[in-house]
Amino acid sequence: MTVIEVEKLTKAFKGKTIVKGLDFQLEKGRCVALLGPNGAGKTTTLRMLSGLLKSTSGIINFSGSQKGEDIRKYIGYLPQYPVFHPWMTGKEFLVYVGQLAHLTKQEASEKADQLLKKVAIYESRNQRIGKYSGGMKQRLGIAQAMIHSPQLLMLDEPVSSLDPIGRREVLTLMEELKTQTTVLFSTHILGDAEEICDDLLLMHQGEILESGSIDALRQRHQSAKFEIALRGDSATYLETLQAFSSVQDVFQEKGEVHVVVEDIELARKEILTKVLEEDWPLEKLALSKTTLEDLFMKVVKK
Amino acid sequence: MQWITIFKKELLEDWRNFKWVWVPLVFIIICIMDPLSTYYLPQILDAVGGVPEGTVIEGPELGPTEAIMFSLTEVSMLGVLVIVAISMAVIAGERKSGVAELVLVKPVSYFTYISAKWAAKLLLVFTAYLIGMLTSWYYVNLLFGDLSASQFIGLFLFYFIWLIFVVTLTFLYNTVVKIPGLVLTLSLITIMAMSAINQIFSFRMPWFPNSISEHITTMLAEGAIPNDLWGAAGITLGLSVILLVASNFILKTKEMAD
Numbered sequence: 001m002t003v004i005e006v007e008k009l010t011k012a013f014k015g016k017t018i019v020k021g022l023d024f025q026l027e028k029g030r031c032v033a034l035l036g037p038n039g040a041g042k043t044t045t046l047r048m049l050s051g052l053l054k055s056t057s058g059i060i061n062f063s064g065s066q067k068g069e070d071i072r073k074y075i076g077y078l079p080q081y082p083v084f085h086p087w088m089t090g091k092e093f094l095v096y097v098g099q100l101a102h103l104t105k106q107e108a109s110e111k112a113d114q115l116l117k118k119v120a121i122y123e124s125r126n127q128r129i130g131k132y133s134g135g136m137k138q139r140l141g142i143a144q145a146m147i148h149s150p151q152l153l154m155l156d157e158p159v160s161s162l163d164p165i166g167r168r169e170v171l172t173l174m175e176e177l178k179t180q181t182t183v184l185f186s187t188h189i190l191g192d193a194e195e196i197c198d199d200l201l202l203m204h205q206g207e208i209l210e211s212g213s214i215d216a217l218r219q220r221h222q223s224a225k226f227e228i229a230l231r232g233d234s235a236t237y238l239e240t241l242q243a244f245s246s247v248q249d250v251f252q253e254k255g256e257v258h259v260v261v262e263d264i265e266l267a268r269k270e271i272l273t274k275v276l277e278e279d280w281p282l283e284k285l286a287l288s289k290t291t292l293e294d295l296f297m298k299v300v301k302k
Numbered sequence: 303m304q305w306i307t308i309f310k311k312e313l314l315e316d317w318r319n320f321k322w323v324w325v326p327l328v329f330i331i332i333c334i335m336d337p338l339s340t341y342y343l344p345q346i347l348d349a350v351g352g353v354p355e356g357t358v359i360e361g362p363e364l365g366p367t368e369a370i371m372f373s374l375t376e377v378s379m380l381g382v383l384v385i386v387a388i389s390m391a392v393i394a395g396e397r398k399s400g401v402a403e404l405v406l407v408k409p410v411s412y413f414t415y416i417s418a419k420w421a422a423k424l425l426l427v428f429t430a431y432l433i434g435m436l437t438s439w440y441y442v443n444l445l446f447g448d449l450s451a452s453q454f455i456g457l458f459l460f461y462f463i464w465l466i467f468v469v470t471l472t473f474l475y476n477t478v479v480k481i482p483g484l485v486l487t488l489s490l491i492t493i494m495a496m497s498a499i500n501q502i503f504s505f506r507m508p509w510f511p512n513s514i515s516e517h518i519t520t521m522l523a524e525g526a527i528p529n530d531l532w533g534a535a536g537i538t539l540g541l542s543v544i545l546l547v548a549s550n551f552i553l554k555t556k557e558m559a560d
Contacts (some may be wrong), residue, residue: 050407052558073409083400087318099307100408144404 001028002063003152003182004049009058011044018044020206021058026152026199031178033193034186036203037300042186043080045203046156049184050077064151073101076145076181080156082137086130090121090140093129094147101148108147115143119173135166142173146181153177155185159192171196190296200292202299209299214292221295223248226259226271229284237280244270251298260290304410305418312392312422321388325426329434332380334441336372340364341445366442366449367522373438374461374515377431382468385427386489389472391482392419397558398480406558413550420473420546427465432458456527457518463535464514468493470542470549477553509533511541 002025011019019041026032034042047053049060051072062071084093091112098108116122119139124132132140138158145153158174159167174196177183187193193200193214200217202210210217230237234257241259242250246267249260261267264287275282316322339346341364393416396402406415439454471492475485500512507513508530517531 052403052407054557070409072407075407077404077407079400079403081400082404084404085315085401087315096307096311097404097408100304100405100410102304102409141404148408 002026003028004063005059005061006049007059007061009045009048009060010056011041011048011053012056017056018206019048019055022208024201024208024211026182026184028151028182030199031174031183031197032185032199032201033197034184034201034203035188035190035193035296036186037188039205040188040203041206042188042203043156046077046154046184046186049152050075050154052077062152073148074151076148076150076153078138078141078145078153078155078158081161082141082144084129084137084140086128088129089126090116090129090132090136090143091125093140094144097144098147103148111147111149112143115146118176119143120169135162135169138162138166138170139173142170142177146177149181151181153181153183155183157186157188160187160189190293194292202296204299210295217295218292221292222289224261224264224267225288225290225294226261226267227284227286227288228257228259228271228282229255230257231281231283240274241271244274246270249298253297256284258294260294305414308410308415308418309422312419313425316388316422316426321426322429325384325388326430326433328384329377329381329430330437331434332376332384333373333434333438336376337369337438337442337445340369340372364446366446367453367519369442369446370435370438370449370454370457371515371519371522373435373442374457374518377434377461378464378515381431381434382465382493383490385465385468386472386486386493388426389423389469390476390485390489392423393473393476393553394480394482394485397556398482402558412553416473416477416549416553417546420469423473424466424469427469428462431462431465453522453525456521460514460518460521460531460535463538464511467511467538467542467545470545474545474549474552477549477556509537511538514538 005025006022009019009022010017022045034045036042044053048055060071062074065071065074088096091109094112094115095105095108098111099105103111113122113125116125119142121132121136121139121143124136129137129140138161142155142158145155155174159170162170171192174183174185178196197214199213200211201208212220228234228237228241234252234255237257238250238252241247241257244267246261246263247259247270248262251258259267259271268287271285274280275285393402396405406412435454435458439449442449468489472485472489475488479485479488496510497512500507500510504510504513504516511534514531514534517528517534520528521531
C-alpha cells in the first residue's frame with residue numbers, strides 16, 4: 001500500500017528550478033532514504049511534502065486523505081536545524097505541539113512522557129530547552145515529529161550535525177521508529193542509508209536518478225571490477241585500460257585504478273597480458289564488485 | 303482548542319520574559335510622568351535652584367480633563383512605541399528563527415495562529431494601559447480635581463480602540479516581513495504618515511483613526527460623546543478587522559522556509 005504518491009513535483013525559486021518533476025511513491029511501513037549530495041534538492045522536496053513550501057507544479061497525493069484535506073495531520077517533520085522556544089521546557093514544548101496536533105492536554109502529556117523516555121531525554125524534561133545540547137535538541141525534534149503518531153515521518157538530515165555518539169544513538173532510535181511508521185529521511189551519507197533503510201531514492205540536481213530497494217539497486221548495479229594498484233602515477237594507464245574490449249568503465253579512487261568489466265575471464269586475460277608485455281609496476285590486482293558507493297560517486301560526479 | 307493552546311503559550315511566554323512585569327510598570331511611568339511633572343514644576347525648579355530670588359513661577363491652571371489628556375498624549379507617543387516594540391517579533395521572530403517551521407507543520411490554521419497571538423498581545427496591552435491610566439486617574443483626582451468615572455471610562459475605552467489598531471497594524475507587518483526591526487520601522491512610519499495625513503486633512507476626514515484623541519478632548523469638554531468619535535471609533539475597529547484578515551491571507555502566500 002502506498003502512503004504518499006508524488007507526480008511531477010517541481011519547485012522553482014526565482015527562475016531557478018531546484019526540483020525537477022519528481023515522480024515517486026512511498027510504500028507503507030518502509031524506511032526510505034532520500035540520498036544525494038548537498039544542493040540536490042532534498043530539503044526542498046521534504047518541505048514541499050510537509051506543506052511548508054508550495055510546489056510550483058505537480059501533485060502530492062496522500063492516500064487516505066480526502067481531497068482538499070489538511071494532510072499535515074498525517075505527517076511528522078523534523079527540519080535539518082530544528083529551533084524551539086528556548087524558554088520552554090522539553091515537556092512543555094511537546095505538550096504544546098501535541099495540542100496543536102489535536103491531542104487533548106491529557107493525551108499530549110502522556111504521549112510526551114512516553115516519547116521523552118524513548119528518545120532518552122526524560123530526565124531533562126523539565127529543563128529549559130535553551131540549556132539542551134545539540135544531540136538533545138535533535139532527539140526532542142524527533143519526539144515532536146512523533147507526537148501525533150503520524151503516518152509518515154520525515155526527517156531532514158537527522159544525523160548530519162551530530163557527533164559520532166549522538167549519531168549512533170539517533171540511528172538506533174530510527175531503527176526502532178521504522179517499525180512503527182513509514183520513515184522518509186534525507187542524507188548525503190550512503191552508509192547511513194544502507195544501514196537502516198529498505199529503499200533508496202538517489203537524487204542529484206533536482207532529479208531522482210535511481211530508486212528502488214537497496215538490495216535491488218545493489219544487484220542491478222553490481223558488476224565485477226578489478227582494483228589495480230601501480231607504483232608511480234596510475235593515471236598514465238587509464239587510457240590503455242579503457243581501450244580494452246572487455247572494459248566498461250575506468251575510474252580512479254584513492255590512488256587505485258578501478259576497472260569495471262563485463263567479462264571477467266576476458267578482462268583478466270587482457271589486463272595481465274598487457275601488464276607482462278609492457279612490464280607495468282604492478283603492486284595489487286584484485287577482483288571485487290562495484291558497490292553502491294561507486295554508483296553514488298558516479299552519479300554525483302557526472 | 304488550538305486557539306486556547308496558542309493563546310496560553312503566548313501569555314506564558316510574555317510572563318517568562320517578564321513582559322507582564324515591565325510593560326505595566328513602563329505604562330505607569332508613561333501615564334503619570336506628564337501630569338506629575340506639570341504639577342510639581344514649581345517645586346522642581348525651586349529645588350534645582352538657579353532661579354533668581356523673588357521669581358514667581360506659575361504653572362498653567364490645569365483642570366483634571368486637561369491633565370489626563372497629558373497622559374494620553376504620552377501614551378500616543380511612548381506608549382505606542384512600547385506597544386510596537388513588544389509586538390514586532392511575535393510572528394516575524396518565529397518565522398526568522400525557524401520555530402514557525404515546527405509549529406506550522408502541525409495541522410493548525412494560520413488564522414488561529416495569528417488571532418490567538420493577537421488576542422494574547424492585546425490582553426497584555428490592555429492590562430498595562432489600564433494600570434497606567436488608573437494610576438494617572440488617581441493622581442489627577444488628587445492634584446487637579448475630580449474626573450468622573452464615566453469620563454474616565456469613556457476616554458479610556460475610546461483610546462483603547464486606537465491601541466487595538468496599532469497592535470493589529472504591527473501584526474500585519476509581522477506577516478509581510480520577517481525581520482522584527484523592519485516590522486518596527488514600517489509600523490512606526492505608517493503611524494507617523496497617518497498622523498501627518500490626519501493633521502493635513504482633519505477637516506475633511508473627521509472619522510480618520512488618528513482623530514480619536516481630538517474627539518476625546520471634545521468629549522471631555524462637552525460632556526457628551528460626539529458623533530465623530532463614534533464614527534472614528536467604528537472606522538478604526540473596522541480597519542483593524544480588515545488588517546487582521548489581511549494578515550491571514552498574506553501569511554498564507556508566504557513560504558514558511560527558504
